Amino acid sequence: AQKVTQAQTEISVVEKEDVTLDCVYETRDTTYYLFWYKQPPSGELVFLIRRNSFDEQNEISGRYSWNFQKSTSSFNFTITASQVVDSAVYFCALIVSGGYQKVTFGIGTKLQVIP
Amino acid sequence: DGGITQSPKYLFRKEGQNVTLSCEQNLNHDAMYWYRQDPGQGLRLIYYSQIVNDFQKGDIAEGYSVSREKKESFPLTVTSAQKNPTAFYLCASSIQQGGWVGNEQFFGPGTRLTVL
Numbered sequence: 001a002q003k004v005t006q007a008q009t010e011i012s013v014v015e016k017e018d019v020t021l022d023c024v025y026e027t028r029d030t031t032y033y034l035f036w037y038k039q040p041p042s043g044e045l046v047f048l049i050r051r052n053s054f055d056e057q058n059e060i061s062g063r064y065s066w067n068f069q070k071s072t073s074s075f076n077f078t079i080t081a082s083q084v085v086d087s088a089v090y091f092c093a094l095i096v097s098g099g100y101q102k103v104t105f106g107i108g109t110k111l112q113v114i115p
Numbered sequence: 116d117g118g119i120t121q122s123p124k125y126l127f128r129k130e131g132q133n134v135t136l137s138c139e140q141n142l143n144h145d146a147m148y149w150y151r152q153d154p155g156q157g158l159r160l161i162y163y164s165q166i167v168n169d170f171q172k173g174d175i176a177e178g179y180s181v182s183r184e185k186k187e188s189f190p191l192t193v194t195s196a197q198k199n200p201t202a203f204y205l206c207a208s209s210i211q212q213g214g215w216v217g218n219e220q221f222f223g224p225g226t227r228l229t230v231l
Contacts, residue, residue: 009155033217043203045222052217091157095217102173103148103220107157 002027004094006106013082014114021077021109023092029053031097034068034075039089039108051075082113117142119223121206126228128193128200136191136226138206145211147189148220151175152203161204164189165211193228201230 003026013019025034036048049059051068059066063080079086092106119140128134140147146165150158160173164183178197183189189208193200204227207220 035219037222043205043225043227045205045207045220047219047221050217050219102160102163103158105158107155 002029002094002096002104004092004104004106006090006092006109008109009107010110010112012112012114015084016081018078018080019082019111021079021090021092021111023075023077023106025073025075025092025094027094027096029096033095035093035095035103036066036075036077037091037093039091041088045091048077079111082111084113084115087111087113119206119208119221121204121223121226123226124224126226128228128230130230131195133192133194134228136193136204136206136228138189138191138223140187140189140206140208140221140223142208142221143186144208144221145186146209147183148207148209149173149179149181149189149191150205150207152205152225158205161191200228203227 005024007022032053034051037045038048039045049066056068065078067076089108089110091108094104122137148163149161151161152158159175161175161179162170162173162181164170167183167186170181170183178194180192203225205225206223209218209220
């Protein structure tokens with residue numbers, strides 16, 4: 001069985017601070033994909049990034065960066081110089097090989113950026 | 116613009132009534148999904164469909180039903196058998212290519228259902 005743990009349920013930071021959202025996953029499959037989604041107050045989930053299990057390269061996209069470490073089964077997400085528009089719930093998710101692409105979601109981390 | 120539409124955005128239902136939530140996509144995706152979101156519980160899969168005229172139960176299918184008569188449409192009916200239907204419902208779709216590829220899902224704006 002697969003599991004995604006987001007231990008931080010809520011985080012508050014002051015604007016311009018850096019913040020890291022943690023994600024730890026569990027799976028016995030060797031082939032899998034990890035995702036991060038953003039859910040702003042409007043409700044619609046927005047895809048941010050996908051990383052497959054064979055690619056441990058970290059990725060940076062503007063103020064966003066992701067750190068994938070298979071040794072610790074973690075896929076952490078860092079926002080640099082946070083802005084009020086970053087306030088949202090962020091979900092980490094996992095798909096394993098085979099089947100119908102069933103996604104296992106974490107419970108989400110609610111980020112509040114205070115001006 | 117390609118995307119997923121869900122209607123209505125807010126829905127109120129009296130206890131004991133069935134209600135149908137609409138989900139339409141024009142992304143030409145084969146796979147479609149319904150999720151339920153409750154505070155503090157993340158997203159839970161209700162039903163999914165990989166192709167037209169086929170669908171499978173997810174983790175919490177009891178009290179729900181779906182149909183997939185057209186590729187672009189995947190309506191969800193919340194029946195009176197669903198014990199606690201008040202929740203936020205999200206529809207999603209993804210490309211379903213031959214062979215397995217971990218494709219991202221695209222989500223609609225959601226429907227917030229409240230049972231009075």
